[in-house]
Amino acid sequence: MTIAVFGQLVIAGILLGGVYALLSVGLTLIFGVVRIVNFAHGDFVMLAMYATYFLWVLNLDPYLAAPLVTAAFFLFGMAVERLVIRRTLTAPHLVQVFVTLGLSVVFVSFAHLAWSADFRIVRTAYSAAVVALGPIRVTVVGLVAFLVAMATSGLLFLFLRKTQIGAAIRATAQDRQTAAVMGIEVPRVYNLTFGLGIACAGLAGALLVPMYPAFPSVGLGYALIAFVVVILGGLGSFPGAIIGGLLVGVIEMLSGFYLAPSLKEAAYFALFIGVLVLRPAGLLGIRGSELTGIEP
């Protein structure tokens, strides 16, 4: 009996973790290439959740809206980079942290003003549908979210490995100056990467909203999850973000059940602090990056 429960929790955790992985891939991409910590990442997710919600209100199924939202947020990300982030690239950490923090505050209070603090829930015909995989039951929305998130992460990974633009992005992440010398337009790479990172956040939001309600401050929770995942998996590491995401999803489910629902956040914050103190480079990250800073 308990094995079945455990197994159920692990599977549920993996499904949720898939979306966390997607969300964190965006963050780690931004970290690894543009070298800034995007404190507003979770709030981009929040805005995407609202965008998907409003499209649903206009009778567009969330899974059909998802590609639209992703594309829109790709453009949104590029715009934010061009207008705001770009000016902070050579500034001290203080400026970078506070600019993205400021963005976060602006997004949250805008959402609050425009759409009030009421929870917005998307309910479709399949919202409550459950599918049986052997002895395990999974929700349709959870399964779809996982599959789409993993497929997208896979595509992104292939993009980075197999295309020329992907190579340019990876080169910039490795050594910005040499990349520039090789003829790569670094500002454009930054712009594109930031856009990709935010697109990931946008898709994650679209996938989450059929499962969880949207409200203005929901972003903080997702931002912290993304940070935990990225730190756990290692800054700038794509596979690290995937593994970290799945791990955090499982930890959240297990601690929510075996400890207490209100303590599940505590579990991964404690993990977060633990990782930062004991093995700051994370499982697969660049060793010492947290000590030398994330300068290229």
Added chain:
Amino acid sequence: MRDPGEPRRGLGSDRAVALWGLLVAAVALYAGALAIRHDYYVDMAFHVMLWAALAGAWNIVGGLAGQLALGHAAFFGIGAYASTLLLVRAGISPWLGMFVGAAVAAVVALGLGGATLRLKGPFFAMTTAAFAELIRIAAVNWDSLTGGTRGLWIPWEPNPWHFAFRDRRSYLLVAVTLTLVVVVATALLSRGALGFALRSLKDDEDAARSIGVQVTRVKLISFVVSAALTALGGALYAEYLLSIDPPSVLGFDLSIQMALMAVIGGVGTLAGPLLGAFAVVTTSHLLRGWLGGHYGALHLLIYGALLIVFMLFLPAGLVGLLRTARQRLGRRRRGRVMPEAST
């Protein structure tokens, strides 16, 4: 004839000027505080001075040492809960309780700082933020100690020994005193070898270490002092409001606000946090008064927008703005370029 490069001594010395300046400012603040009649303005002034103290306390670690701490709400909450618990459960006066809270916060800061101050910029920021969230979750869940989400409330009974004053201006006077203490602490930490160590590690940590600066120890000192002062502010706030709960004294937004005010005012400067607190708190109070209700979140939107604008275009904050203005005026009046004053 005195050589212009030589520091002045005696009554005209920099130190004497500073002390006189402090005395004048203190007298002005106290007199001003006592002169306010209307409760609304007393309340607003209280919040200005409290936040000035909090921003100033944050500035000690964020500005002097340059460490981006985003978890000061933890210390604020520790101060609030410690003094309130001691009062409500053990009948101990907050006059004593607030120092107990400060001591607890100092110990916590020692532990946290020891483990995490070696992390750079955004990493340290994330860790402190996560830590403060942990404290908040602990407060929410440890029902038997903290009253959980219901929080704690202090029964009202006017008793100066128990920090309960009939005249609200008394709270304001305490807030002014706390702010002055923070200013003095900041000034003292900026002087001498310790001040030199702080400035050098803020500039370039590795270079500082190479000339023998005890980087970790100095950072730790600033973090602990900052935490203790923040906790005092928390205790004061708890006594003023008479009721506390996790969101009101441990919320992440509090951590952001403390840093935000110091940064907007001018991070690392003496007057910066005060100016920042004054500008931000009065604007938000007035806005809330005019717009109220539905537009309550508008002041937050403005905070965020201000933060972005200041960080992009005015990173030296209001103090920086005033300095540039003063220099430009000075140049125009004298008609020639003056050597840069080192303020």
